[in-house]
Amino acid sequence: MMKKISLIIPCYNEQEMIPIFFKTVEEVKKSLKNVSLEYLFIDDGSSDDTLSELNTLHSEHPDFVHFFSFSRNFGKEAALYCGLQKSSGDYVAIMDVDLQDPPEQLVSMLYGIQSEGFDIVGTRRTSRKGEPPIRSFFSNLFYKLINRISDTQMLPGVRDYRLMTRQVVNAILTVNEYNRFSKGIFSWVGFKTKYLEYENHDRVAGKTSWSFWKLFSYSLDGIVNFSDAPLSIASFTGIFSCIISLLGIIFIVGRKLILGGSVNGWASLVTVILFIGGIQLFCLGIVGKYIGNLYLETKNRPKYIVKEEK
Ligand code: UDP
Ligand code: MG
Numbered sequence: 001m002m003k004k005i006s007l008i009i010p011c012y013n014e015q016e017m018i019p020i021f022f023k024t025v026e027e028v029k030k031s032l033k034n035v036s037l038e039y040l041f042i043d044d045g046s047s048d049d050t051l052s053e054l055n056t057l058h059s060e061h062p063d064f065v066h067f068f069s070f071s072r073n074f075g076k077e078a079a080l081y082c083g084l085q086k087s088s089g090d091y092v093a094i095m096d097v098d099l100q101d102p103p104e105q106l107v108s109m110l111y112g113i114q115s116e117g118f119d120i121v122g123t124r125r126t127s128r129k130g131e132p133p134i135r136s137f138f139s140n141l142f143y144k145l146i147n148r149i150s151d152t153q154m155l156p157g158v159r160d161y162r163l164m165t166r167q168v169v170n171a172i173l174t175v176n177e178y179n180r181f182s183k184g185i186f187s188w189v190g191f192k193t194k195y196l197e198y199e200n201h202d203r204v205a206g207k208t209s210w211s212f213w214k215l216f217s218y219s220l221d222g223i224v225n226f227s228d229a230p231l232s233i234a235s236f237t238g239i240f241s242c243i244i245s246l247l248g249i250i251f252i253v254g255r256k257l258i259l260g261g262s263v264n265g266w267a268s269l270v271t272v273i274l275f276i277g278g279i280q281l282f283c284l285g286i287v288g289k290y291i292g293n294l295y296l297e298t299k300n301r302p303k304y305i306v307k308e309e310k
Helices: 017-029 050-060 076-086 105-114 133-149 166-174 182-188 212-226 229-259 266-299
Strands: 003-011 035-043 065-070 091-094 120-125 158-165 193-198 306-309
Touching (some): 003 017, 035 076, 076 166, 091 105, 091 166, 158 182, 229 266
Parallel strands (some): 003 091
16 A cells, blocks of 8 residues: 655745645656655744635645644744644654755655664764854754753754654654743653664755754753753752851861961952852742743643644
8 A cells, every 4th residue: 555655744834845845846846655744834923925825735735734824823833733733644854944954855754664674774974064063053052961961862963854754743642831942752652662863954045944042042941841950960069068068167166266366368258159049040030931932831732723724
């Protein structure tokens, strides 16, 4: 029986990319043997003409091009979740619309699943050329940190671009938390995974919607979602400063008994108080971040709202 691939494509303000993307993937489709391909575009609340491009595409190919359009921008993670929920294929692929994910890899991905027995064939960028050095630096730092403090291992350079079996998709859908960090979730569910490697490509058109700060806060989400190690920072710094102050007390009392005289230096005292106050606020901030996550999680709001679908 002919198998079906559902291709999930999140789009946010990508009007000029959609026709180019579609044409390129249609070319690749010719070399995919014995499978049919279904497009599931997710318009993540774009403010440009993305939606009308999708409508045009759907009216030209109503049987295999479908889309879901959100009522506002919910973020790529929400778009991916929506795509996975709505997909019906035996295999499901996730691909960016900007062609940074080379579509021709679908062929070897399919081979990996059908002939080599993998459940997931993902992709890794081996180079980060074309990226600001500061971004690469922080990204490396993030992976070092997360792999040290979390049980869920995350390989650097792994993209969302992947092909997986229905079984894996169903497993991912059971992880229905509100704060989604897909890189972590993909790795957390397990399964036999293979990574194809390729050089970084630049975007074909349009521009990235990720600013440095957006990425930074995204990586903080990753840490908070997959590790509780930061919570121990409070206890450790607490114990540490207790030990230091105990030593200080012994020193001051000893000096008074042996040498006599008064203790001077309120300036240093103020500095120490401010320092301790700073540490306390910092730790409170960490705890606050986890409570904030808990708060959003318990509200149990929908992860996205669909306004139009075809
Ligand atoms: N995207 C999305 N919602 C957003 C931001 C991005 O659906 O809020 C989509 C975007 O249209 C693209 C993919 O996610 O298909 C990757 O985005 P981008 O190219 O901006 O990220 P980068 O490749 O720079 O990591
Ligand atoms: Mg991109």
